[in-house]
Amino acid sequence: MSGNSIGKLFTVTTFGESHGIALGATVDGCPPGLEISEADLQGDLDRRKPGTSRHTTQRREADQVEILSGMFEGKTTGTPIGLLIKNTDQRSKDYTNIAETYRPGHADYVY
Numbered sequence: 001m002s003g004n005s006i007g008k009l010f011t012v013t014t015f016g017e018s019h020g021i022a023l024g025a026t027v028d029g030c031p032p033g034l035e036i037s038e039a040d041l042q043g044d045l046d047r048r049k050p051g052t053s054r055h056t057t058q059r060r061e062a063d064q065v066e067i068l069s070g071m072f073e074g075k076t077t078g079t080p081i082g083l084l085i086k087n088t089d090q091r092s093k094d095y096t097n098i099a100e101t102y103r104p105g106h107a108d109y110v111y
Helices: 037-045 093-098
Strands: 011-016 023-026 065-069 080-086
Touching: 011 065
Parallel strands: none
Antiparallel strands: 011 023, 023 080, 065 080
């Protein structure tokens, strides 16, 4: 069965679509007081950055993570952490011919 949440004590729930306005996640279970920054997370996003090889999409997007909640003054508060990555160059019509094709690792696959 597919789904968009993983974990019990530490839970990550994703939302959004690769061809929608944004993708994001809610991370629940982090204790208060952990120092986390957007820069700490950005390196992992940069590993799959669009347009970096012929095997990735040629879209031109920054894939810049934004921390929306669960943080205060650079530290976790113990409440769920909200993360958002805005899609700035999505063009659904470009994918019409492969809309039903299984693509491992694709953000829409779990839905």
